[in-house]
Amino acid sequence: MKGPETSGDGQEPVLECLGIERRFGGLVAVSGVDLRLEKGEIFGLVGPNGSGKTTLTNAITGFYPPQEGKILLGGKDITGTAPHKVAGLGVARTFQNLALFNGMSVLDNILLGRHIHMNPGVIRTALYWWMARPEEIANRDVVEEVIDFLQLESIRHELVDGIPIGLKKRVELARALVAEPHLLILDEPMAGMNQEEKEYMARFILDARAERGVSVLLIEHHMDVIIGICDRMLALNYGEMIASGIPREVIQNPRVIEAYIGGAHGE
Amino acid sequence: MANNPSSAVSTAGSNAGDDTIARLLMRNAAEFANDIAMREKDRGIWREVTWAAYAEEVLCCAAGFMALGVTPGDAVIILGDNRVRLYTGMTAMSMLRAHAMPAYPGATLDELKHFFEEARVVAALAEDQEQVDKILDLRDAGTSVASIVYDEVRGLNLYDAPGLLSWESMLEAGAKKLAAEPDLRRRLIEDSKPDDPAVFMHSSGTTGKPKGIVLSQKNVLSGARNAHAGGAFDYGEEILGYLPMAWVGDFALTVAAAIAFRFTVNVPERQETVQRDMREVAPSLYLAAPRSWDHMLTTIQVGMENSTALKKWLYHFFMDKAVEAERRKLSGSGKGTFDWLGRWVGEKIVFGPIKDQFGLTRLKRAFTGGEAIGEDTFIFYRALGIKLRQLYGQTENSAFNAIQTPGEVKLHTVGKPLPGVEVKIAEDGEILMKADSVFKGYYKNEAASAEALQDGWLRSGDAGYLEEDGHLVVLGRVSEVVFTKSGERYVPNYLENRLKFSPYIKDAAVIGAGRDELTAMICIDAEAVGHWAEVNGVPYVSYADLSQRPEVADLVRDAFERVNKAVTKGLQLHRFVSLHKEFDPDDGEITRTRKLRRKVVEERYNQVIEALYSGTSEVHVKAVVTYETGETGTVERTLLIREV
Numbered sequence: 001m002k003g004p005e006t007s008g009d010g011q012e013p014v015l016e017c018l019g020i021e022r023r024f025g026g027l028v029a030v031s032g033v034d035l036r037l038e039k040g041e042i043f044g045l046v047g048p049n050g051s052g053k054t055t056l057t058n059a060i061t062g063f064y065p066p067q068e069g070k071i072l073l074g075g076k077d078i079t080g081t082a083p084h085k086v087a088g089l090g091v092a093r094t095f096q097n098l099a100l101f102n103g104m105s106v107l108d109n110i111l112l113g114r115h116i117h118m119n120p121g122v123i124r125t126a127l128y129w130w131m132a133r134p135e136e137i138a139n140r141d142v143v144e145e146v147i148d149f150l151q152l153e154s155i156r157h158e159l160v161d162g163i164p165i166g167l168k169k170r171v172e173l174a175r176a177l178v179a180e181p182h183l184l185i186l187d188e189p190m191a192g193m194n195q196e197e198k199e200y201m202a203r204f205i206l207d208a209r210a211e212r213g214v215s216v217l218l219i220e221h222h223m224d225v226i227i228g229i230c231d232r233m234l235a236l237n238y239g240e241m242i243a244s245g246i247p248r249e250v251i252q253n254p255r256v257i258e259a260y261i262g263g264a265h266g267e
Numbered sequence: 268m269a270n271n272p273s274s275a276v277s278t279a280g281s282n283a284g285d286d287t288i289a290r291l292l293m294r295n296a297a298e299f300a301n302d303i304a305m306r307e308k309d310r311g312i313w314r315e316v317t318w319a320a321y322a323e324e325v326l327c328c329a330a331g332f333m334a335l336g337v338t339p340g341d342a343v344i345i346l347g348d349n350r351v352r353l354y355t356g357m358t359a360m361s362m363l364r365a366h367a368m369p370a371y372p373g374a375t376l377d378e379l380k381h382f383f384e385e386a387r388v389v390a391a392l393a394e395d396q397e398q399v400d401k402i403l404d405l406r407d408a409g410t411s412v413a414s415i416v417y418d419e420v421r422g423l424n425l426y427d428a429p430g431l432l433s434w435e436s437m438l439e440a441g442a443k444k445l446a447a448e449p450d451l452r453r454r455l456i457e458d459s460k461p462d463d464p465a466v467f468m469h470s471s472g473t474t475g476k477p478k479g480i481v482l483s484q485k486n487v488l489s490g491a492r493n494a495h496a497g498g499a500f501d502y503g504e505e506i507l508g509y510l511p512m513a514w515v516g517d518f519a520l521t522v523a524a525a526i527a528f529r530f531t532v533n534v535p536e537r538q539e540t541v542q543r544d545m546r547e548v549a550p551s552l553y554l555a556a557p558r559s560w561d562h563m564l565t566t567i568q569v570g571m572e573n574s575t576a577l578k579k580w581l582y583h584f585f586m587d588k589a590v591e592a593e594r595r596k597l598s599g600s601g602k603g604t605f606d607w608l609g610r611w612v613g614e615k616i617v618f619g620p621i622k623d624q625f626g627l628t629r630l631k632r633a634f635t636g637g638e639a640i641g642e643d644t645f646i647f648y649r650a651l652g653i654k655l656r657q658l659y660g661q662t663e664n665s666a667f668n669a670i671q672t673p674g675e676v677k678l679h680t681v682g683k684p685l686p687g688v689e690v691k692i693a694e695d696g697e698i699l700m701k702a703d704s705v706f707k708g709y710y711k712n713e714a715a716s717a718e719a720l721q722d723g724w725l726r727s728g729d730a731g732y733l734e735e736d737g738h739l740v741v742l743g744r745v746s747e748v749v750f751t752k753s754g755e756r757y758v759p760n761y762l763e764n765r766l767k768f769s770p771y772i773k774d775a776a777v778i779g780a781g782r783d784e785l786t787a788m789i790c791i792d793a794e795a796v797g798h799w800a801e802v803n804g805v806p807y808v809s810y811a812d813l814s815q816r817p818e819v820a821d822l823v824r825d826a827f828e829r830v831n832k833a834v835t836k837g838l839q840l841h842r843f844v845s846l847h848k849e850f851d852p853d854d855g856e857i858t859r860t861r862k863l864r865r866k867v868v869e870e871r872y873n874q875v876i877e878a879l880y881s882g883t884s885e886v887h888v889k890a891v892v893t894y895e896t897g898e899t900g901t902v903e904r905t906l907l908i909r910e911v
Binding site: 140141144145147148149151153154156157207210211 | 309310311312421422424425536537539540543
């Protein structure tokens with residue numbers, strides 16, 4: 001397994017967040033969050049429910065631009081850029097509550113992830129056999145490669161409605177991977193999974209980094225997963241950073257223990 | 268038991284002559300260069316390989332393994348699910364006069380270790396990381412396997428083991444060697460002789476360790492020719508290469524017969540996609556174990572039950588009539604009254620569409636083998652318009668002993684012995700065979716060979732008899748013939764198979780040797796019974812729970828009553844226990860081909876067996892289960908004893 005590349009070797013970090021703040025009306029969801037994700041790193045983001053993990057993700061991907069702070073992607077400022085443009089810059093994500101298209105097959109759902117690499121148009125589509133078809137074939141090839149990578153062959157033609165949650169999560173990962181991203185943001189990819197499915201998913205994330213060279217921002221509740229596969233991590237509570245660093249050290253941090261186990265009552 | 272001692276059936280067999288796998292392959296490549304030899308689904312698309320390309324790849328592969336130091340007499344383990352490259356490797360070994368030794372992909376380290384103790388295994392051809400890991404573990408355990416060639420690179424990028432190389436680099440080395448040595452190509456094609464090995468198989472090992480069985484090229488090619496002469500298949504069949512590669516039936520069809528008779532072999536994408544791939548391929552020849560046919564039948568029935576009212580009505584209208592007609596035909600009471608019009612309309616609106624769903628539309632030669640098939644299943648497929656036939660074979664005779672002909676089928680026989688296969692029945696009722704396809708003896712095991720081969724006759728180990736019209740009846744293993752206390756002779760397997768004809772019973776073990784009466788332990792079929800429970804509103808939480816439900820006991824009891832009606836009074840089953848877990852090859856209770864390991868089962872469930880005869884109504888058991896990871900755990904259960 002490849003280790004993380006330490007910061008300060010002159011290479012631009014894949015993602016850098018500086019002093020991010022996002023408010024909804026009077027409610028401060030995240031405030032003063034700094035984050036630096038190096039190339040080839042799997043970076044964990046943890047925190048109790050409502051601590052601002054998903055808000056931070058939405059700030060990065062452009063759904064909810066931050067009111068304060070700066071987001072740099074490969075050194076380029078993308079603060080406030082629209083989500084579809086962020087996707088075009090090589091960022092792909094999966095969603096906590098699944099965002100697959102019911103009524104469509106697994107294959108079609110994954111093909112959708114190729115949209116940023118497609119170039120449709122009236123003329124191209126009208127001249128289907130000469131223009132759109134070769135493009136479709138090329139894109140299908142990428143999709144099939146990922147289907148093979150994530151071992152989804154046997155459900156390729158199933159409707160996504162009917163497959164179990166563990167597989168749905170895998171289909172979402174596939175859809176993100178076919179976009180050929182540099183940065184993959186996974187929002188609780190293991191929620192609702194049993195131990196075996198979790199292990200599979202962890203394996204796939206590690207393989208995705210090793211074989212496809214993506215950097216990963218992993219939002220996760222399961223501490224065992226974070227400790228198992230993340231190189232570094234950041235813990236949030238009430239929208240603020242409470243600890244960051246190597247997972248084994250972060251989980252020893254009293255503030256993290258308190259946020260997670262709530263040991264400080266009445267003391 | 269009707270015995271027909273020493274009646275011999277013999278027909279002039281065709282001679283395999285000087286043919287070898289290599290020569291036949293090159294002939295195909297020369298005369299049918301652009302016909303399709305292999306098709307493999309990769310990234311969702313069927314990729315085709317012509318005979319010319321396939322032959323070239325086999326040659327390069329042979330040269331590649333030669334470069335890795337494989338010499339005549341060496342063995343190369345072939346480990347994985349069906350892949351074109353693994354078939355290529357197996358075929359290449361026959362050019363090198365080396366032993367291709369296919370192993371079940373689920374084989375444990377201990378099982379594989381046995382292979383290494385047996386022969387000089389110098390290399391391995393593995394499908395993927397999982398299989399490579401096994402070979403590396405074995406190497407750590409002290410076995411000497413110099414080279415490991417892998418097909419699928421996934422996860423192996425960062426491995427740094429000596430001798431580990433990809434299929435591509437092996438092939439490249441082979442191509443280089445072929446280019447550098449002008450005479451090598453000719454030698455690879457011409458050097459191997461009919462008596463050189465084609466494949467190194469293993470007996471299933473129902474009793475003790477598996478024995479090595481080397482089939483020569485002459486053996487397997489004669490076997491294929493005999494089967495062809497007996498009407499099993501024709502040139503250019505379309506087949507699915509999906510059976511375990513370590514099973515003789517797969518080698519006999521997908522390598523030997525495929526090369527001798529130019530089949531197109533379609534290799535499914537993964538084991539899980541076989542059904543879908545089969546629909547796309549629509550093979551013309553399909554061989555499956557009885558349980559696979561049963562499984563397909565269950566799937567069809569469950570599918571119809573969940574269908575709309577109109578479809579359900581149409582299905583039952585035509586199917587029930589067709590089944591009735593077939594039943595009458597089988598019992599010999601004249602022609603079925605299901606007239607041609609009913610047949611024709613039924614084919615258009617019911618049978619045809621069902622066959623299309625399962626890829627059976629082009630199926631002309633449907634076989635089942637390994638063990639007996641249930642009457643209901645058999646009749647169902649006949650009614651559907653598929654002439655399902657039984658094939659009787661064994662590894663020692665290159666898989667082809669006898670087959671039923673499509674026209675005259677009697678359910679209790681396996682048909683006539685194939686042309687080229689001589690059959691006679693020994694004094695003690697054992698089936699004896701003589702043919703070019705019979706092997707020369709177990710590998711480095713004089714004692715077992717002497718026992719199996721006597722005066723050129725292969726002792727099949729099966730008890731049976733020949734009927735007046737030459738049809739062969741197989742009763743079961745001779746070694747399994749046992750006697751009850753009162754001296755009643757029976758073959759447990761015969762009764763077990765009949766119990767298993769019930770879709771609700773997956774496995775069964777009949778007990779009664781030296782006892783007053785017969786009893787049985789059964790394992791319910793989780794899928795079929797689970798579905799039944801769902802439909803009938805029977806609540807359950809686990810397999811163990813379901814197995815003990817009184818409703819399920821009634822379901823199982825029906826099967827027992829049916830068997831009891833069909834056997835003589837002394838062989839009726841009196842009590843049974845539904846076990847809390849299925850028999851599992853990992854627990855050693857059945858072999859990888861799902862044959863019962865009686866000794867293990869009787870030892871492990873000794874407590875249950877005693878309870879079956881002690882007059883109690885329940886028994887408390889504690890069982891050790893082995894998980895996939897190799898860890899073990901215990902399960903405790905109270906099992907109820909049911910009277911039939």
